Amino acid sequence: MVEVVIHINNRKVVNMKEFREAFNQLKDGKHLVTVKDMRKRSIPQNAYYWGVIVPMVRKGLYEAGYDEVRTNDDAHEVLKHVHLRKHIVSKHTGEIITEIAGSSTTLSIPEFNDYIETICKWASEYLGIIIPSPNEQIVEFEQWQSSIVKSCD
Numbered sequence: 182m183v184e185v186v187i188h189i190n191n192r193k194v195v196n197m198k199e200f201r202e203a204f205n206q207l208k209d210g211k212h213l214v215t216v217k218d219m220r221k222r223s224i225p226q227n228a229y230y231w232g233v234i235v236p237m238v239r240k241g242l243y244e245a246g247y248d249e250v251r252t253n254d255d256a257h258e259v260l261k262h263v264h265l266r267k268h269i270v271s272k273h274t275g276e277i278i279t280e281i282a283g284s285s286t287t288l289s290i291p292e293f294n295d296y297i298e299t300i301c302k303w304a305s306e307y308l309g310i311i312i313p314s315p316n317e318q319i320v321e322f323e324q325w326q327s328s329i330v331k332s333c334d
Contacts, residue, residue: 183207221286222293229315230285230293234300235260241308261285264299 185203187194194200222230231253239256250256265283270276288296301312 217289217291221290222288223290225315226290226293226297230297233315234297234304234312237310237312238300238304238308241304241310245308257285258282260300263303264296 183203183206185199187196187200189195235253235256238260239250239253242250242256242259247259250259261282261284265285266280267283268277269279269281271278285293285296301314304310304312
């Protein structure tokens with residue numbers, strides 16, 4: 182398998198040499214070429230994750246009796262272990278020796294969206310909590326803000 186990261190600027194491949202070298206390594210035959218966004222998660226995604234999802238999951242886990250989950254970092258570690266699990270496998274034998282938690286920092290924007298969606302579904306099913314989507318938060322904030330204004334009149 183050949184992988185290459187291409188850099189595009191103004192709709193042109195900047196590192197054309199590496200791009201060509203990768204294709205020159207391929208043997209004759211059919212090949213599947215997949216292009217995916219390599220940008221890491223966005224700042225709004227990160228803010229939503231750390232500001233809404235992680236605290237709600239921390240509280241949900243704590244209330245479900247998981248007393249060891251006291252901080253947002255604890256909850257983050259649980260989420261990574263549950264949803265970003267990686268097997269350590271021997272390429273020679275296929276034997277799995279252990280599992281480790283993957284990293285959320287390496288996820289692309291679409292991958293991080295999938296991660297968030299998976300967590301929200303899991304939190305609903307396993308912890309019985311509904312994590313509001315970013316859009317729902319805006320509506321709730323606007324309703325709260327208008328109630329404050331009305332109470333001040």
